[in-house]
Amino acid sequence: MDRCYTCRLRRKKCDEGKPGCRACNHLGVSCVYKRPMWWSNTAERTEQRELVRKRIKLTRTDEKLKEADTPPPSLCKIETFSDSRPLSRTPSVYTPYAPELNFKQVSPEGYPAILPPEILMSHPPCSILSRYEVDINTECQICINDVPNRRDSTLSTFSTFQPPPMGFSYHGLAPEIGVEQDYLEMQQEFFPEEPVNFDFFDLPHKKPVPNHETVIEVDEVDKSFLNHFIQKVSKLIFPILDANQHSSTRSNIILPALGTNKSYLHCCLSVSGLHKKSTEDVPSAEIDEHILRHRYAAMSELCAALNEDKDHARILEATFDMILFQYSVGRLTDSTPDIPWHQHFQAAADLVNRLELPTTIVNDFQRDHVSLPPFNMALTTWIDILGATMLGRQPRFADTYCDLIIGKGSAGLSELMGCDDNIVFLISEIACLEAHKLEGMDSLVLCDYVKMLGHSIGYCEPGSGSVKSAFSGTGTIKSKRLRINVTAAFMYAARMYLCSLVPGFRPDDPNVTSLVNAFCNVMGYIPAGMEGHDRSLVWPLLMVGSVFLPTSSFRNMFDERCSQLGEAARFGPFGRIRELSKDVWVLLDSDVALGSYRSVSWRDVKSEKGWDFLLIREPRLCFALMAMHILLTILV
Template structure:
């Protein structure tokens, strides 16, 4: 196996404060705004203003050496010079994403995140109600689980090599609490669920090609990347949940990413987080309990208690860790949004925090960490996306269509689309970045129409314009099957086909915004038929990728007529999935579609020429799903 390329960057000098009279901050790194002539001009004028202010202050020096203190800098004080000036194109037009007007900038190097968060901190605000805090300490079962008389320190070491020469060695120590004495050997050496075979491609298909992007090629390898080096410490009562999560839940998540980078989601993303991130661990244990409850049809107090106990501990750990490690908190928060899409049924009688509340908190962290800018290209360097931001982008865009609002980072996606900047969505979910950026634009138009900010004529004009932009993303060659004659998966063909499904769904979504649009119109029937045809190029069944297509299936299916071939093909694919079709986002989508069809059929029988919108049905039923 070829060794991954290692990029050695020149060492940067630390940030220093200029002790000169100008009171400017300097850093030996080209600022992001430097390449933009207009922003550079604005910054130059701002600096001139500060210099003039400083000169005025100098003239106020008294003979005795005392000075009249200058007034503190206001909102025109420039941010850290290594960051670009915020512009209107950088932020979404929604109130949640506007830059605060009090001069505090999320771009500043000097905002101290180690200080206790203010009472209005967006992240903490989402978890203030404490809706998940029953008194578990009164239950002997949970009291036993809560006992942690032992503490185990786990030391992790990693070595970086350049041309087979060791250049850097890092070590870190993590402390875990455990109810049982620490074992003398690595449990991975004796337990079946962590053998090497677990981290290979377990599907019936082989893999021909690799991914377009390597999320880890431009950063040091994550700690504990090897399956045999990870030691995940949990209480005895939670060990079965951990085993079940790794054995049964992990294989349901990120199937397309697993094809592109086999085993990477487990060894490079999930397992290290389980071993080092308590918030993430509790999130995954609750997901395992939910999966057990739904697949084994369990209805007992113990499984419900496991679900709620780990939900509570996860939220409590999130609030406790918010000032310590933003990346770990973001990992866990995104996990609490993403993992439920793979487990559970359509409804639950247990209290939970809505996914969009979690995402509001996650978006706050994205802004603090400036991840929406991490794939920008600087100094001729090839842009490379962040895995967390790819996942957040996916959730943001599809989630916006669930809620009928603009994506929180819509402006950032618009800029990326104009610059051709990738977000890595093709490798994570299979759909090309450009098509996802267009879905973001359509969601913005959907929100404008819903708020009656534009009239019907403007809607039609924008629909026509966005349709032309979708035309520009069409592939130049005909589709080919994602499975080769030898039975191996072709990742690039799979991505092309999945992108085509999303593109057609985007067209259906876009045409549905035209006033008086309905499923009986000829052009709508044609689009649904084309979507049905492209589905045949994507593998079905338990080892297939139908569970990665829930959004296109929802959008296309909601506009399908009773005699449409789409419904027959979908029934066949549901049958091939078997019991897997009942759970997660796929199961919820099928249940939602059947309700949409029932209501639409009733409306048409009554002689009305309109289609029932799936979002209205979700509101009627109280379903608050994220269907990804």
């Protein structure tokens, strides 16, 4: 570190003075090289911000007193400005007409921000006005068995150029222009936030109001599992959505469902036990009994709801819970029986059709009707398309995605999973092409389609220099930048997936090597480690990781990111991909050693192992029969 923390945040040169550099002394903050304790506390950050502002103001006041003995400005300048002053107004310290104001500090950029209200234009302020900082405080009380158990308070701070509502007090504008400019510059460097659209999706539950109480009824023995799920598991479910929505997923999606959906609740308690088993040293027999008890309870509640044939949205919510939540935890070696994910999705797809979600989303954009994407349709699209690539089948709603491509519609995938909708829809087209190839499509026709889809992917390719660091100067995630980087990773993986369909595909092809290197370069701009987003990139890692050569940079990149994840790299989707990739690499390495560069099918490897991806589970007889019972119930 060659700069103190303050100068690194402000991206300024540091003179590294002792005991404090000039910048820290000017702002009145401690000159330290590590992240200060007050930075992680919202209240202390606000207090520190005010102290800095007062310090700048005091410094400017001292400078004015020192300048009092200097000759006044040129008479012609004063006369010119005085003539332009409205005669009906008297000088005020809050206007630029005050005689004691230091005019040498006025800049063209700062001038419009301090004009008096009487001479402001009637149209909305232009973009050169300063940003407004908005704090949104959301509190949620969780009651277990009517007993207050946990209160969550989330303070989200972001900036906007939209002016505050009428009646807003302008007392925040300091009389000294230089003070205000210094303060705003400091504020934008220290506290940069992107605007957040908290109403992006049409959620299955109404958003909770502030100080909302969520009442969750559970047995005494399950309280610890519920707390474990809320504190440790819930943040693993939708990491990209959390980054985009400032961690509002738990309060807006998960907690309301826990309080109103019994099947959803039992599934979450089962997933909590599975996560405990994967991460903590707990007796296996005891935890397995808990997992199976709640899995059976979740299935029983789901069957009862299906028999009643009502509240389909809630049934769909629980079904997606069983697909995604259990996919987020658990180890490959876990032997507890479970239902394959695609059997769950078959039931979910029928419910999606009954709710007419595909028709709704297509009709909305065809009529130019501005509406929020249904959250359940976004989940459906995500699972359907990536799941189809796992099975070598066409996506269930491929026609809907084709309509969305043609009409440039959106399913909300960029907000949910971080990848632009167009790239995911093109992956759907590639999955359809692979399904036709497996059915015996002519090679020449196949190559024509590959060429056409390759051009389509090229239109979505990020421009030069668009992939940059996703971190702001303060170390926080820039959600928009993160989405651009994740989209680039999926784009390269989609192109690799498409190339693998060409007859005679070889991993040693220079174009393939170039794609692998480009993918590794993009991964360098996506946060890694426990707080990173590797677990959201399982599909791209699988597509690219199954075709590279041993001399490629991919393996070093992958091993390094596994090391940064630590124990978390051994369970959940990342752990499953890691084990599958190892088996694929063994075959690749042995072929290369023999001078062969044939392509190794990861799908054949998982089939030989008896793994059922997404969940990579070995279905057992008792739960397979239960799945058959559920499907028969739906058909009846």
